[in-house]
Amino acid sequence: MATKTAWTLADYMALPEGAPYELSEGELVVCAAPTFRHNEIRDLINASLRAWLRDHPMGVVTSESDFQLGPDTVRRPDVAFIRAERFQTEYESLNVQPMAPDLAVEIISSSDRPGAMQGKVNQYLAAGTVRVWVLYPEYGEAHLFTKPGIQPEVRSADRGEYMDAPELLPGWTMLLGSFLH
Numbered sequence: 001m002a003t004k005t006a007w008t009l010a011d012y013m014a015l016p017e018g019a020p021y022e023l024s025e026g027e028l029v030v031c032a033a034p035t036f037r038h039n040e041i042r043d044l045i046n047a048s049l050r051a052w053l054r055d056h057p058m059g060v061v062t063s064e065s066d067f068q069l070g071p072d073t074v075r076r077p078d079v080a081f082i083r084a085e086r087f088q089t090e091y092e093s094l095n096v097q098p099m100a101p102d103l104a105v106e107i108i109s110s111s112d113r114p115g116a117m118q119g120k121v122n123q124y125l126a127a128g129t130v131r132v133w134v135l136y137p138e139y140g141e142a143h144l145f146t147k148p149g150i151q152p153e154v155r156s157a158d159r160g161e162y163m164d165a166p167e168l169l170p171g172w173t174m175l176l177g178s179f180l181h
Helices: 009-013 036-055 089-093 114-126
Strands: 021-024 027-030 059-063 066-070 073-075 079-083 103-107 131-136 141-145 153-156 162-164 173-175
Touching: 009 021, 021 114, 036 059, 036 079, 036 103, 066 114, 073 114, 103 114, 114 131, 114 141
Parallel strands: 103 131
Antiparallel strands: 021 027, 021 073, 059 079, 066 073, 079 103, 131 141, 141 153, 162 173
């Protein structure tokens, strides 16, 4: 019977910067290289949030940054927002942010398994993330999660719906069809 090696936060932090891994409850998870389309969607969302935050300095946005969600869990959302009152300047130089993001955006790719993504969503929410968006480019859908165990709200680019986060970014919206088409 084979046994798995349990990884610690210290083990994870000893990996080379930018290594294609996440840490899920002590298990090292390989992250597939993103496609061009994946990066395009991530960059459009990041740019929209950055532009809005220039006029409404409510926090910071980042892409592909590591967040510690528990003692042995580190996740790397495609896009993340952290409210200004939670973000400290010294965090900018850290490889792993010592908190959950307020908003996490995950873009589904062909290598993602539904059960694994649901587990990741639950980890974000349990760690204090207020809103998780899971985007399905192939279907033009966005699934909004705000509470563990509750079915997500599903929004569609075909119906002309928007992505938003009113409790975190009041007034910011982004038309799903502008990046999911």
